[in-house]
Amino acid sequence: MKRLRPERWTGQLLAARPGAPPASAGALRPRCVASRPRQLCLSARRQQQQPAWENDNDSFDVLQDGTDHARYPPLERLPASVAGYPSPLPERALKSAKLAALHARLSLPAKIPLQTMARTLVDASADENPQFNNANLAFVGHSLITYHVAEWLMCRYPRLPMNILYSAVYAYAGDEALHQVARSWGVESAAAPGGEVDPGLLQFSLDKPVTSIIKFGYKRVEAAYLEKFKWRRGISSRVVFDDDFGGVVDKTPGVEHEEPEEHEEREDDGMDDAEEGLSPSYTSYGTDETRKLAEKVHANFARATVGAVYAHCGRETAKAFINAHIMSRTLDLSKLFAFKQPTRELALLCAREDFDHPVARLLSETGRMSRTPVFVVGIYSGMDKLGEGAGPSLDMARFKAAMNALKAWYLYSPGDNVRVPSDMLAQDAKPWEPAHIDMGEIISR
Amino acid sequence: MTVKALQTLTTGRNGVGAFILQCKKMDIHYCDWAGSSKGMNGFIKSILPKFAAANPQIEFVVSPRPSKHPVVIGHYINGREKAICVRNLEPLQILKKVELLRDASGEKLRKVNKPVQSVNESVRGVWSPYHGNGMAV
Amino acid sequence: MSRVTRLRSAASALSTSSSPAAAAAGPRAAPATCLLNGQASTTTTRPQLWQSRLQTTTQQQQQRCLSTSTPRRETALSNADSLEADFVEALPPRRRRPKVKTDLVIPKGIAFVTRVDAIEDPSYKPADSGSGLEEIGGLANWWDKPGHWGPSKEFVAFGPLDKITEPAMLEVLTKRAVIEALVLKRFAAQKTKSRLAMAATGDKEELLKVVGVELAAGEDGAATLKEEAGFQAVWDAMTENLPKVAKGEPLPVSKPAEPPISVTEAQQLAVSWGSEWKQASLRDPVVKFYTAKRIQRLTGHIISDFKMLGINTVGNLLSQLIKPPKAKKLVEELEARGQLGELPNVRVYPRRVTPVDKEKMVGRWKIITRELEKRDLPVIGTGGYKKSVEMRWASGNM
Numbered sequence: 010m011k012r013l014r015p016e017r018w019t020g021q022l023l024a025a026r027p028g029a030p031p032a033s034a035g036a037l038r039p040r041c042v043a044s045r046p047r048q049l050c051l052s053a054r055r056q057q058q059q060p061a062w063e064n065d066n067d068s069f070d071v072l073q074d075g076t077d078h079a080r081y082p083p084l085e086r087l088p089a090s091v092a093g094y095p096s097p098l099p100e101r102a103l104k105s106a107k108l109a110a111l112h113a114r115l116s117l118p119a120k121i122p123l124q125t126m127a128r129t130l131v132d133a134s135a136d137e138n139p140q141f142n143n144a145n146l147a148f149v150g151h152s153l154i155t156y157h158v159a160e161w162l163m164c165r166y167p168r169l170p171m172n173i174l175y176s177a178v179y180a181y182a183g184d185e186a187l188h189q190v191a192r193s194w195g196v197e198s199a200a201a202p203g204g205e206v207d208p209g210l211l212q213f214s215l216d217k218p219v220t221s222i223i224k225f226g227y228k229r230v231e232a233a234y235l236e237k238f239k240w241r242r243g244i245s246s247r248v249v250f251d252d253d254f255g256g257v258v259d260k261t262p263g264v265e266h267e268e269p270e271e272h273e274e275r276e277d278d279g280m281d282d283a284e285e286g287l288s289p290s291y292t293s294y295g296t297d298e299t300r301k302l303a304e305k306v307h308a309n310f311a312r313a314t315v316g317a318v319y320a321h322c323g324r325e326t327a328k329a330f331i332n333a334h335i336m337s338r339t340l341d342l343s344k345l346f347a348f349k350q351p352t353r354e355l356a357l358l359c360a361r362e363d364f365d366h367p368v369a370r371l372l373s374e375t376g377r378m379s380r381t382p383v384f385v386v387g388i389y390s391g392m393d394k395l396g397e398g399a400g401p402s403l404d405m406a407r408f409k410a411a412m413n414a415l416k417a418w419y420l421y422s423p424g425d426n427v428r429v430p431s432d433m434l435a436q437d438a439k440p441w442e443p444a445h446i447d448m449g450e451i452i453s454r
Numbered sequence: 455m456t457v458k459a460l461q462t463l464t465t466g467r468n469g470v471g472a473f474i475l476q477c478k479k480m481d482i483h484y485c486d487w488a489g490s491s492k493g494m495n496g497f498i499k500s501i502l503p504k505f506a507a508a509n510p511q512i513e514f515v516v517s518p519r520p521s522k523h524p525v526v527i528g529h530y531i532n533g534r535e536k537a538i539c540v541r542n543l544e545p546l547q548i549l550k551k552v553e554l555l556r557d558a559s560g561e562k563l564r565k566v567n568k569p570v571q572s573v574n575e576s577v578r579g580v581w582s583p584y585h586g587n588g589m590a591v
Numbered sequence: 592m593s594r595v596t597r598l599r600s601a602a603s604a605l606s607t608s609s610s611p612a613a614a615a616a617g618p619r620a621a622p623a624t625c626l627l628n629g630q631a632s633t634t635t636t637r638p639q640l641w642q643s644r645l646q647t648t649t650q651q652q653q654q655r656c657l658s659t660s661t662p663r664r665e666t667a668l669s670n671a672d673s674l675e676a677d678f679v680e681a682l683p684p685r686r687r688r689p690k691v692k693t694d695l696v697i698p699k700g701i702a703f704v705t706r707v708d709a710i711e712d713p714s715y716k717p718a719d720s721g722s723g724l725e726e727i728g729g730l731a732n733w734w735d736k737p738g739h740w741g742p743s744k745e746f747v748a749f750g751p752l753d754k755i756t757e758p759a760m761l762e763v764l765t766k767r768a769v770i771e772a773l774v775l776k777r778f779a780a781q782k783t784k785s786r787l788a789m790a791a792t793g794d795k796e797e798l799l800k801v802v803g804v805e806l807a808a809g810e811d812g813a814a815t816l817k818e819e820a821g822f823q824a825v826w827d828a829m830t831e832n833l834p835k836v837a838k839g840e841p842l843p844v845s846k847p848a849e850p851p852i853s854v855t856e857a858q859q860l861a862v863s864w865g866s867e868w869k870q871a872s873l874r875d876p877v878v879k880f881y882t883a884k885r886i887q888r889l890t891g892h893i894i895s896d897f898k899m900l901g902i903n904t905v906g907n908l909l910s911q912l913i914k915p916p917k918a919k920k921l922v923e924e925l926e927a928r929g930q931l932g933e934l935p936n937v938r939v940y941p942r943r944v945t946p947v948d949k950e951k952m953v954g955r956w957k958i959i960t961r962e963l964e965k966r967d968l969p970v971i972g973t974g975g976y977k978k979s980v981e982m983r984w985a986s987g988n989m
Contacts, residue, residue, distance in 0.1 A: 075960045075970045076947060084940050084948055092957075106513045107479075109935035113510035114474055123935075176459035186464050193466050195478035195531040200955035207952045209513075337471025338464035339573055347458040354456045373584045385584045399584065415457075452456045486920050495921050503930040506937045516931070517940035518921070 072205060087205055094204030096136040096212060102127035107197075107209025115194060115314070115334075121321045129313035132213035132306045133221040135202030143313035144221035146320070150312030151223045153319055154182045155253035157331045157431065164427040166342065167445040168419050171244045175255035176345050181335055183254060184301075187308035190334060196310060198303075213306040215299045223309065226251050226258030244450070328431060343416050351411035355388065355395070358418060358451045365391035367414070369407045372397065386410045465573060475511050476559045479529040480552065483519040490541035494524035497545035505549065509556060526552055530560025675703055694741030698730055749790075750891035751847045758913045759858040760850060764889045765882075765909055766868065767801050772881035773816060774825045786842060788829045789884060795851035800828040802860065806868045806905075814871030814878070814905070847888055869906040882908070947971075 070089040071078065091098070102108055102123040112126055129143045136142045158181045162174060169177065180186060191211075202212035227250045234240055235257065247255045294300060311334075319327035348354065352367075359367050367388045376382040386406035387397040396417055398409025423445055433441055468474055484498060485491040498516060506514050519525070523541035526548070530536070536555055540548045583589075678701075691697070707717065718724055734740045755761060775785050804825055805817040816822055834843055852860075873879050879902070883894050892912050894902070902908050918924035922941040925931050931939055950956040963970050983989070 074951060074956060077971065081942070081945065081947070083951075084942075084944070103935075106515065106936050106938040110478065110511055110513035113936065114478065116472065170457045170459075172459040173457065176461055180462055180464050189463065189466060193468070193474060193531060195474070200950075200953045201958050203954045203957060205951065205957070206954035210953065212954075333472035335471075338466050340462070340464045344462060345460050347460050349456050349458065351456075375583075383584070419457075484921060498921065498931070499924060499928065502937075503928075503934065506931070506934050510934075510936050512936065514934075514937040515940070515944075516925075516937065517942075517944045519943060 074205075091204035095138075095202060096131045096141055097127065097204055097206060097208040099124040099127060102208045105208040107207055109209075111194065111196065111209060117318065118322050118326065121317055125317045125321065126314075127208040129310055129317050130196070130208070130211050131202075132211070132309060133219045134214040134217055134302075134306070135212040137219065142221075143309060143316075144223075146313035146316035147221065147223055147309040148312075148316070149319055150315035150317075151182075151253075152225065153315055153327055154187075154312060154331055154335060157328060157429075158182045158336065159253065160429045160431060161336060161427075164429050164444050165422050165425070166420060167423070168421050168447045169342070170419060170450055171248065172255065173342070173345050173419070175247070175253075177340060177342060179254040180340050180345075181338065184304050184308040186338070187311040187335075188304040190338075191307035191311040194311075196307070198306075211306065211310055213303070215295070215302055218302050221309070223312065224252035224256070224258055228258055232257065232259055324431075324434065342420055346412070346416055346419070348408075348412050348415065351408055351415055354451050355411045355414050358415070359390055359395075361448075361451065364393075364395075367395060367411075369410060371403070371406075388414050467573070474531065475509075475556070476530050476532070477512055477528050477556050478531055479513040479515065480555065481525075481527040481529070482514060482516045483522070483527075484516070484524045485518060485520055485522055487521065488523065491524040493542065493544045493548055494540055497540075497548040501545050501549050505552065512556065526555060528555035528558065528560075530558070532560045534560045534562075536560070672703075675701070694743050696739040696741075698733055747844050747846050748891075749847070750887040750889075750893070751849070752891065754891040755850065755889075756913075756916075757854050757857065759861040760852075760854060761890060761912045762861040762864075762909060763798075763802060763852065763857045764850060765886060765905065765912065766806070766864070767798060768882045768885035768889060769806065769814060769871065769873070769878075769905060770801050770804055770816065770825055771829060771885050772878050773814065774822055774829065775881050775885075776875075776877050777822050778826050783836060783842075784830050784833060787833045787836065789881070790842070790845065790888060791829065791833060792845075792848040792888070794832070797828045797831065798851055801825050806871045813875055814873060847891075850889070866906075869904065869909060871905045872903055873905060873908065874903055886912070 071083065072087040072089045072091050074083075076083075085104070105123070105127070108123050108126055108130075112121070112123060117126075125146075128141060129146055131142045133139075133142045133144045139145055155178060159174070159178050162169065162177050162181075166174075166177075196211050197209075199206045199210040199212045202214055206212060229235065229242075229246075229250050231240065235242065242251070242257070244255075250258070252258050295303070315327055315330060318330045352369075355367050359365065367390050369386050369388050372385045372387045374382065374384045377384075382401060383399055384401075384403050384406040385397065385399045386403065386409070388395045388407070388410045396410045396412075396414025398406050398411070398413050400406035400409045427444065428442065430441075430444075432438055468476075482494075482498065482502070484494045486495075502514070502516070506512070523539050525537055525539045527535055527537040536558060538551045538555065540551055543551070755764065771788070775788060779785055804821040806814055807817040816825070834845075836842060850857075873882060879899060883899060886908075887893055890912065894908075894911060898911055902911060915927065918927060920941075922939065925939055931937050947956065950959060960970050968974065969976075977983075
């Protein structure tokens with residue numbers, strides 16, 4: 010039988026170019042898990058440097074994984090020490106085709122090295138070491154994303170009520186939305202994290218979820234009471250204390266403070282009611298908790314990518330990236346409104362703004378005695394029509410008209426291309442013209 | 455609170471901001487022994503390097519599948535995959551198939567009856583019987 | 592044999608008496624006529640009849656043997672060599688073996704051995720069985736027997752059988768070939784010498800002398816030697832040790848020799864010349880042909896005419912010669928080309944990617960292994976467990 014030459018099979022296919030300096034074995038070979046030296050080699054995409062263990066072919070023990078290496082030589086020869094690491098070594102990022110393809114798919118500038126991209130794919134639940142996971146990058150990214158989204162929404166829709174604004178920001182920059190963004194980038198996830206997985210896979214663990222600190226806010230004094238007695242938090246206090254989405258900030262990991270009113274009318278997310286045998290939320294895709302965890306992990310990856318862009322390329326590039334990937338998404342803000350007493354609110358608004366008291370007038374109708382009548386009601390303030398609505402009954406039509414009038418007020422926009430405050434940070438920015446600042450809520454609590 | 459906020463999600467529109475090519479990976483399988491793989495072997499040697507360099511956002515994996523016909527499998531972001539068997543094809547014909555896979559979206563092939571598909575409302579508005587000058591009977 | 596002998600002796604006795612023709616004509620006609628007439632002329636006596644009949648048979652014999660030849664003489668059996676000589680001599684001229692000067696051992700024909708009762712050696716004892724006896728005679732496998740096929744028939748190729756593949760050596764020999772081709776074109780008038788020079792392999796000094804001359808581009812871009820004196824110098828070096836051949840004689844065929852310098856020396860030489868000489872143009876068909884022939888003699892590489900059309904510079908020629916062996920597997924060829932391996936978004940695997948490999952890449956394999964080992968189940972394979980025993984019973988293999 011021919012003598013097998015495993016060293017010929019994979020190593021040289023992606024070998025270093027002739028003339029490239031071999032990495033010195035001492036510097037790059039880590040000794041233990043805890044103190045891995047940080048690799049921050051800024052290598053351009055084309056420069057291929059061989060990992061340290063590839064230089065001396067036979068002097069390391071190959072990772073044993075229970076298979077017959079004589080018959081099926083490993084496709085990637087890894088040293089046995091790799092099994093002890095929770096995430097792949099940064100040098101392996103240069104050899105991963107998945108990672109290079111992801112880098113190009115997002116059209117990231119060449120300044121961002123593949124090692125940083127590999128780091129953004131490692132969640133805190135996979136690797137606790139903050140130098141090797143994406144927690145810090147995700148924090149930076151989250152701050153940037155919510156800042157830019159919030160300022161854009163505030164400048165574009167200056168009269169939005171605060172809770173609608175929170176909801177809108179969550180729609181753009183929340184966990185679910187960023188999870189969809191990460192999915193749309195074609196990121197696959199590893200089944201279980203480890204040192205031997207492909208660095209281009211998103212690595213996380215659902216067994217030991219670690220809440221990494223992403224959000225910024227203040228812990229309320231009455232946090233325990235809020236949880237226990239379900240106290241209501243006012244909007245103004247939320248603006249001061251809570252995070253960018255209006256949620257409570259609590260240091261205790263794993264504690265999720267959910268807004269009760271925010272979850273009442275969630276859109277149907279396709280959960281099958283028939284599969285409620287094991288637990289209410291168990292489907293073939295896991296449970297509710299695991300799905301939420303996975304969403305969070307994907308969202309953190311997206312945030313970490315933004316953080317990486319900011320770290321390597323600066324503020325403007327990061328803003329452009331956020332514009333391109335996050336703010337280009339559509340949101341119909343009018344669908345976020347759910348009114349309780351629209352006529353009352355409209356009357357108070359007219360009183361505040363010194364308009365004439367709103368009067369509802371029937372504009373047209375049809376089929377009053379039939380099974381399906383349609384009444385079109387317009388609400389007038391003096392001679393100006395504030396809003397119009399159609400409904401199956403007079404009251405419904407009136408409410409609809411009031412809601413439309415209020416929406417027309419709240420969704421006022423100075424234009425699509427409004428200037429935001431962060432535009433002033435650019436070098437050659439024109440002088441700032443003040444944006445429209447609203448008086449406030451009509452009925453504030 | 456008079457106004458309650460509902461929670462929805464934004465919808466992504468590929469191409470409006472950034473464009474993400476939907477084909478994320480291509481598996482290229484060849485055989486050293488089979489005669490049907492001759493064109494595929496030639497494709498891998500001569501045409502694939504340029505194609506892969508021109509499409510850096512696609513991950514190419516070239517591996518042998520001994521004693522099988524050559525096949526190209528495209529993997530898409532929506533999770534679906536499309537396989538095309540390229541047995542007995544010439545390299546340039548295989549290039550056409552590969553380009554077809556690259557340009558596909560991964561969705562199932564369906565017939566499109568309407569000329570326009572959009573999430574935006576109509577520009578002129580839907581006709582309403584309650585607005586306008588009415589109809590003379 | 593005895594019958595022939597008797598006839599021979601009778602014939603020889605008869606032949607002395609009269610000429611056969613007259614004897615044949617008369618008595619043959621006579622008995623026929625006599626019988627026909629019915630009244631036999633009693634003048635012919637019985638001994639005469641017998642005689643005439645004998646003569647008839649001799650005549651018939653002669654007719655059978657083509658009457659121009661003399662009848663066979665009586666020979667003694669005891670002398671095998673004389674037997675053979677007579678046999679050979681008695682053969683008609685056109686069946687006589689032509690005399691050829693060759694180093695092949697041609698079979699002699701019938702081998703004669705003395706008969707048992709004629710052997711004179713007293714120590715001879717006839718064998719009891721055939722084992723251990725020497726087999727002589729027979730043409731089967733004649734040329735395979737040692738000593739029969741001569742070295743003159745061994746094929747001597749013009750170029751060495753093992754083609755030279757070392758790049759540095761090829762460069763040195765190509766330069767030598769080009770220079771010699773130019774010189775041969777110049778001195779083509781001296782036909783014999785140039786032919787011998789074409790087939791010469793030369794020694795180290797000659798090689799170094801030839802190769803030390805510099806190539807340069809001539810007026811119309813064609814390759815030529817830098818100095819005019821170089822032509823004569825190289826010609827002298829080439830014709831120094833040529834074998835002497837008389838006029839009209841064919842040129843001697845000699846085996847091609849190994850290159851006289853070692854690989855390291857060749858590498859040093861190649862490096863010292865740089866790469867300018869490789870741009871020398873070879874458009875002249877005479878020079879091209881001489882170069883190709885010389886290269887065949889020195890390196891064994893035969894360049895087809897089709898390829899020759901495209902070779903216009905020395906660099907092209909070298910790229911044709913310096914070719915690595917064709918890879919058996921696509922993976923090896925891709926590795927040699929290197930383009931696909933440099934691309935960051937391409938991964939080439941040398942063997943089939945199995946489901947286990949896919950699990951390893953995704954990180955699930957370690958969990959599978961761990962769980963199987965926890966349950967004492969085999970990770971790979973069946974762990975020695977075969978198909979169910981009932982299947983064995985059903986198929987008849989008890």
